[in-house]
Amino acid sequence: MAKRALFALLFAPEAIEHLDLIELKYHGLVRRTIQEQLTRLPTQETRNRKPLELPAPFGATWELRCGPASRFRVFYDADLESKVVLVLAVGVKEGSRLTIAGEEYES
Numbered sequence: 001m002a003k004r005a006l007f008a009l010l011f012a013p014e015a016i017e018h019l020d021l022i023e024l025k026y027h028g029l030v031r032r033t034i035q036e037q038l039t040r041l042p043t044q045e046t047r048n049r050k051p052l053e054l055p056a057p058f059g060a061t062w063e064l065r066c067g068p069a070s071r072f073r074v075f076y077d078a079d080l081e082s083k084v085v086l087v088l089a090v091g092v093k094e095g096s097r098l099t100i101a102g103e104e105y106e107s
Contacts, residue, residue, distance in 0.1 A: 006039045007078065011087045014058070018090040018101050026067060030090065033066040034074055038085045042078040057098070057105045058088040065093075073098060 019030060037049060045051065048065040052075070056063070060075030075089040091100035098105045 007042055007083045007085045009034065009038060009085050009087065012058075012089070014101070015087045015090055021101055022072065022090065022092065026072065029067055030072055030074070034064070034087060037064055037066070038074075038076065038078075038087075042076070042085045043080065057091070057100055060088045 019027060022030065042049070043051075043062065048070065050063055052061055052063050054061075057075050059077075061077050062075070064074040064076065066072050066074065071093050073089075073091045073093050074087060075091070076085055076087045078085045089100050091098050091105070093099075
């Protein structure tokens with residue numbers, strides 16, 4: 001059985017800064033989840049991965065939920081032709097509030 005093609009992961013500089021603002025103990029979890037979830041079939045909708053309606057934070061077209069109580073949000077775009085996933089932003093969702101780099105966004 002042939003393996004599915006892997007997608008390359010690219011992080012926008014802002015996304016790395018956003019990740020740095022999250023508690024250090026969650027960095028590994030978020031990075032591991034991004035690696036596991038977005039390198040294969042990043043545009044397949046699942047319980048924790050969904051397409052976004054525009055306008056979305058940072059112009060992202062997809063959202064990945066991860067972490068305890070799905071409190072972290074990873075916003076990304078996927079280019080199926082070039083097999084590249086661009087991680088645009090990483091935020092924290094608490095209740096109905098989404099915070100990215102200290103700024104609150106509508107969710």
